[in-house]
Amino acid sequence: MRLRRILIAGLLGACSAGCGEEFLGNALRNFVVAPYRATDERVLECRSKQWADEAWKRLCLEDDASHFSADFEAGFRHGFVDYITRGGNGNAPATPPIRYQDFGAKTIPGERNDRAKDWFDGFRLGAAEAMKTGLREAVIIPLASPPINAVENRPTLAENEAANPLTPAPPVPEPAEALPSPRPIP
Numbered sequence: 001m002r003l004r005r006i007l008i009a010g011l012l013g014a015c016s017a018g019c020g021e022e023f024l025g026n027a028l029r030n031f032v033v034a035p036y037r038a039t040d041e042r043v044l045e046c047r048s049k050q051w052a053d054e055a056w057k058r059l060c061l062e063d064d065a066s067h068f069s070a071d072f073e074a075g076f077r078h079g080f081v082d083y084i085t086r087g088g089n090g091n092a093p094a095t096p097p098i099r100y101q102d103f104g105a106k107t108i109p110g111e112r113n114d115r116a117k118d119w120f121d122g123f124r125l126g127a128a129e130a131m132k133t134g135l136r137e138a139v140i141i142p143l144a145s146p147p148i149n150a151v152e153n154r155p156t157l158a159e160n161e162a163a164n165p166l167t168p169a170p171p172v173p174e175p176a177e178a179l180p181s182p183r184p185i186p
Contacts, residue, residue: 045085052080055129071115075122083130090127092120
């Protein structure tokens with residue numbers, strides 16, 4: 001009974017404050033739209049992982065897979081999924097995953113660096129294989145008009161200086177009177 005009164009008071013308070021429409025819109029977005037988007041992203045991630053598995057199997061059939069390490073394979077799969085799902089550009093991230101940064105991962109001198117290097121090499125190859133497949137075009141949402149690329153439309157430094165010439169700063173005036181020197185402390 002008490003919970004019912006609290007819920008009714010909360011609903012009446014939200015509606016009477018003039019934010020009922022906004023409150024209901026936010027509630028709808030939080031309870032319906034957000035889980036739908038999260039589920040859709042998860043489905044795309046799983047589908048991309050399946051495509052990465054198929055690409056890895058094809059690579060192993062074409063090439064002798066015995067010289068590929070487990071770290072190379074993990075990087076390959078990650079690079080493939082990154083390019084398709086997350087809009088990657090094919091370049092590996094600046095740092096490897098945390099498991100290659102942990103001090104406990106280093107057992108033999110230099111092994112951690114070799115494992116991270118294998119992961120980076122696999123990432124680049126996985127992204128390159130994903131580019132070849134053209135699967136990214138299947139997951140891109142079509143837009144009504146093309147986006148504006150702020151980088152390409154940015155004026156060059158010479159064009160910017162020609163349009164906005166720099167004017168020299170006015171000289172700083174000297175103070176009219178100098179301050180007296182400090183008095184000695186008694």
